Amino acid sequence: MINALGNPQHVLLLGGTSDIALAIARRYAGLAPGLRVTLAARPGERRDAAVTELTAAGCVVEAVDFDAVDTAAHRAIVESIEDDIDIAVVAFGLLGDPEQAWTDVDAARELAEVNYVGAVTAGVALGARIRTQGHGVIVALSSVAGERPRRSNFVYGSTKAGMDAFYTGLGEALRELGGHVLVVRPGFVHSKMTTGLEAAPLATTPEGVAEAVVEAVRDGKEQIWVPGTMRVVMSGLRHLPRTVFRRLPI
Amino acid sequence: MTRTTLTGWGGTSPTVSQVEQPRHLDDLRSAIAQAGSRGVITRGLGRSYGDPAQNAGGTVLDLTGWNGILDVDTRARSVRVQAGISLDRLLRAMLPLGLWLPVVPGTRQVTVGGAIAADVHGKNHHVDGSFGHHLLSIELLVPSGDVLTLSPSGDDPELFWATVGGMGLTGIVLEATIQLKRVQTSYFLVDTERTPDLGTLLDRLVTGDAAYDYSVAWFDTSTTGSSLGRSVITRGNSARLDDLDPDLRSRALEFAAPQRGRVPVRPPISMVNRVSAKAFNALWYAKAPRHRTGEVQDITQFFHPLDVVGDWNRLYGPRGFCQYQFVVPDAEVAAFTEAVERIAASGHVSSLNVLKRFGEASPAPLSFPVPGWTLAVDLPVRPGLGALLDHLDALVVEAGGRVYLAKDSRTTPTTLRQMYPRLDEFLAVRHRVDPHGVLRSDLSRRLDL
Numbered sequence: 007m008i009n010a011l012g013n014p015q016h017v018l019l020l021g022g023t024s025d026i027a028l029a030i031a032r033r034y035a036g037l038a039p040g041l042r043v044t045l046a047a048r049p050g051e052r053r054d055a056a057v058t059e060l061t062a063a064g065c066v067v068e069a070v071d072f073d074a075v076d077t078a079a080h081r082a083i084v085e086s087i088e089d090d091i092d093i094a095v096v097a098f099g100l101l102g103d104p105e106q107a108w109t110d111v112d113a114a115r116e117l118a119e120v121n122y123v124g125a126v127t128a129g130v131a132l133g134a135r136i137r138t139q140g141h142g143v144i145v146a147l148s149s150v151a152g153e154r155p156r157r158s159n160f161v162y163g164s165t166k167a168g169m170d171a172f173y174t175g176l177g178e179a180l181r182e183l184g185g186h187v188l189v190v191r192p193g194f195v196h197s198k199m200t201t202g203l204e205a206a207p208l209a210t211t212p213e214g215v216a217e218a219v220v221e222a223v224r225d226g227k228e229q230i231w232v233p234g235t236m237r238v239v240m241s242g243l244r245h246l247p248r249t250v251f252r253r254l255p256i
Numbered sequence: 257m258t259r260t261t262l263t264g265w266g267g268t269s270p271t272v273s274q275v276e277q278p279r280h281l282d283d284l285r286s287a288i289a290q291a292g293s294r295g296v297i298t299r300g301l302g303r304s305y306g307d308p309a310q311n312a313g314g315t316v317l318d319l320t321g322w323n324g325i326l327d328v329d330t331r332a333r334s335v336r337v338q339a340g341i342s343l344d345r346l347l348r349a350m351l352p353l354g355l356w357l358p359v360v361p362g363t364r365q366v367t368v369g370g371a372i373a374a375d376v377h378g379k380n381h382h383v384d385g386s387f388g389h390h391l392l393s394i395e396l397l398v399p400s401g402d403v404l405t406l407s408p409s410g411d412d413p414e415l416f417w418a419t420v421g422g423m424g425l426t427g428i429v430l431e432a433t434i435q436l437k438r439v440q441t442s443y444f445l446v447d448t449e450r451t452p453d454l455g456t457l458l459d460r461l462v463t464g465d466a467a468y469d470y471s472v473a474w475f476d477t478s479t480t481g482s483s484l485g486r487s488v489i490t491r492g493n494s495a496r497l498d499d500l501d502p503d504l505r506s507r508a509l510e511f512a513a514p515q516r517g518r519v520p521v522r523p524p525i526s527m528v529n530r531v532s533a534k535a536f537n538a539l540w541y542a543k544a545p546r547h548r549t550g551e552v553q554d555i556t557q558f559f560h561p562l563d564v565v566g567d568w569n570r571l572y573g574p575r576g577f578c579q580y581q582f583v584v585p586d587a588e589v590a591a592f593t594e595a596v597e598r599i600a601a602s603g604h605v606s607s608l609n610v611l612k613r614f615g616e617a618s619p620a621p622l623s624f625p626v627p628g629w630t631l632a633v634d635l636p637v638r639p640g641l642g643a644l645l646d647h648l649d650a651l652v653v654e655a656g657g658r659v660y661l662a663k664d665s666r667t668t669p670t671t672l673r674q675m676y677p678r679l680d681e682f683l684a685v686r687h688r689v690d691p692h693g694v695l696r697s698d699l700s701r702r703l704d705l
Contacts (some may be wrong), residue, residue, distance in 0.1 A: 007269065007312070007698050007701050008269055009267060009269075009664035009665060009666040009702060010268035010269050010270075010306060010576065010637060010666045011578070011637060011641060011642040011645075011666050012309075012637075013642060013666070015702065021662075036386070037642055038668075039646075039668070039670075040668065040670060063563050077282055090312075090701065137313075138313050139294075139313045140271050140272040140294070140311075140312035140313030140314070141269075141270075141271040141272065141275055141312040141313070141698075169371040182259065182272075183259065183272055184261065184270070184271050184272030184312060184313070190372060221639075224575075224639075225575070226574070229439070
């Protein structure tokens with residue numbers, strides 16, 4: 007259960023080796039001693055390292071095999087988790103190579119399957135759990151890239167736009183059933199996903215996102231931008247005429 | 257049957273349950289028989305601060321319709337009631353007969369079933385103990401479908417005492433027979449005094465409580481230094497007919513408990529913040545007389561000043577608040593003082609700060625009161641509150657004390673086990689009568705009960 011101070015007893019990380027997901031789990035571990043974490047990710051060294059790290063942080067960790075591409079298996083995996091899922095973090099996603107993504111069918115399909123189809127299949131399964139549980143929070147890691155896709159990475163942006171819309175709607179559907187969905191729209195995050203890329207303005211860190219997420223869950227918010235100033239920036243960008251928008255160096 | 261979002265009185269941790277209003281015993285039996293994996297729990301008037309009367313994804317049985325008075329025996333001073341009756345309604349019915357409930361908690365808006373489940377205490381705990389001490393018998397529907405008559409001296413005293421303070425997890429209390437007190441009036445003779453600091457307060461309570469049936473102190477949580485713990489002590493006894501002015505004597509057993517207003521809506525932000533709480537604390541202290549004896553007060557003035565304003569919990573806004581009530585043994589006054597200092601220094605300011613001494617404990621393994629010092633504070637939820645309360649938990653455990661389950665909304669299974677050394681006794685009885693864990697609540701999930 008989530009207690010009166012907003013602290014969970016059990017957190018599920020879907021895409022459990024994501025830097026942001028792990029930062030969120032670490033932050034909750036600091037607030038809720040003995041936190042149970044289910045780490046759903048592909049088996050391997052990265053997952054092992056994540057288990058070790060969270061265990062060292064005082065969590066009781068269980069690893070579950072989860073492949074974002076294997077969307078047919080998502081429902082069964084979520085159903086197999088016995089404990090109440092207090093907070094589920096949907097953190098899997100691919101950035102891909104933006105030029106390959108719109109010229110290569112296979113690359114585009116992989117992005118679409120992981121970032122959108124996988125997010126939807128996992129989201130439907132989580133929604134079913136919340137209907138049964140009568141409570142629960144889903145934290146969906148979207149992106150500002152989904153708010154107004156730009157030329158430079160519009161395939162990625164389009165998957166996040168779809169994912170963002172799905173979770174926003176899921177939040178509406180689950181509201182009456184005790185569920186709560188927080189859609190998180192970070193800007194550029196320094197993480198392994200963006201290693202080697204040039205940081206955009208207003209860049210943040212996994213820890214920065216985690217801090218904002220924990221606060222927003224406690225306050226019952228439904229969407230946040232990280233950093234918060236991104237909200238204003240995106241609001242401006244969203245309303246720019248297309249002819250102006252395409253000239254921006256972004 | 258509807259899906260309803262429920263919270264406790266503190267307004268935190270909302271979850272959704274199927275709420276049913278069963279009318280007959282068969283309805284209760286079928287609710288238990290048809291309970292899915294999320295189980296069932298009963299709910300009365302929802303005055304528990306945390307999550308014991310909500311059941312995420314499961315069924316909540318609203319028993320407030322079970323509010324009949326079944327039998328009164330004025331000679332034996334006993335009353336048999338259905339469990340959903342409120343103490344308010346019961347007191348109103350008993351007073352004209354010169355009868356009075358032996359234990360009345362800080363609000364009358366609780367049901368008899370809830371009073372048993374939380375084993376509530378009042379300002380007279382040091383004399384009369386808790387609610388469970390005054391039960392002659394109860395009728396309990398257990399998950400097997402049987403209705404058992406239980407009493408302290410009956411066939412199954414373990415189940416009786418596990419039900420007292422058992423937070424509704426041993427069965428559904430259907431009826432209770434309560435031993436009442438006889439009173440001549442509905443008024444109290446009250447002595448009020450102010451103390452300048454915590455040391456004086458504790459000293460006055462140790463030396464003075466024996467002279468009073470009812471005793472309580474309010475203190476200021478917002479001052480530190482030499483005026484840390486400045487307080488107002490209110491103590492009294494039930495007034496006899498001779499104590500009243502002649503004009504009051506003719507209506508000595510009238511129930512005087514006005515309600516002067518309600519908080520109509522929940523404001524978007526908490527009205528209780530550091531500034532308003534500090535101001536309230538200063539005002540409350542200043543308005544109390546330095547020393548006044550023998551004042552005649554009515555039930556609401558003396559017992560339930562908060563009942564004057566309905567739905568006052570809404571003032572805390574959408575995030576709600578935590579009430580933290582703990583007790584530490586008599587000898588652990590240093591831990592008690594440290595807790596008070598810690599709260600005062602924390603920047604989290606409470607307005608409702610009630611302090612008193614408990615008397616003898618009840619035989620119930622989960623009953624809260626044990627001999628010692630108890631303090632209740634109401635703290636709005638805001639960042640940093642978790643760290644403060646976790647620290648207080650550690651202090652309380654170290655001192656051999658515990659927190660009150662009717663108030664708790666955030667402690668952990670591990671901490672609870674350290675606070676209640678007889679928890680295994682309770683769990684053994686619970687597993688005996690409810691082996692499949694049909695009786696479930698958010699509290700039972702959170703605390704692994």
